Amino acid sequence: MGKNLKMKAARAAMGLTQQGLAEAVGVTRQTIVAIEKGDYNPTVKLCIQICWALGKTLDELFWEGPENEMQK
């Protein structure tokens, strides 16, 4: 799994730190770090919560496709 730069960019655009986002979705900061680095594949439930917190859709943050592929 590659790095999730879209999530990192969305978080930065919202002015949230990793700790801030972690508190908003109820996980540890390390979990946010792991998701952004691509070391951990979150459940759909957590993905949805992250999307709510960042004001994005699942497609915008997590969809991997030929036209919208995550950074490897």
Place this chain on the structure above:
Amino acid sequence: MKCKNDLDERQLLQRGNVFQHGLVLFFVLVAVNAVLKDDGIVWAEGMWENMLIIWAVVMLCLGEFAVKEIYPMGGGMSVIYILEGVCGAFIMVFGIIETATGAENFLVGPHTLSRTGAQIIEGASMVLLLLVFLGKKVYNRRREALEDEA
């Protein structure tokens, strides 16, 4: 998203992996100990063979918890790490003093640990565990700022 014991989904997954590693290590150590016993090799005095096997498994699990920052008891885990580290330091120091003064030997046979020898090893491992815990805390604080900037 967090469960009752304050672990999130990634930590719960990792906690399962840690217990798995502990169980595998336990089976391996028990099997090795059984083979050694069958060959008449006693590597520690009395109950200390079994104690050290159990302690090795506990060490592995607590060590992995510290490195991966999984604290099933929340903030209470810090107290446990510090207490066991301090107790370990006392056990180790008293053991070293006993062997240094000649009151006890480190070994009771050519390859058999004495009770004191086993206690020194156990104490040293407890201190090591505390150092790992503290080291991870320091490392994490340094990384925290860098990761947020990256």
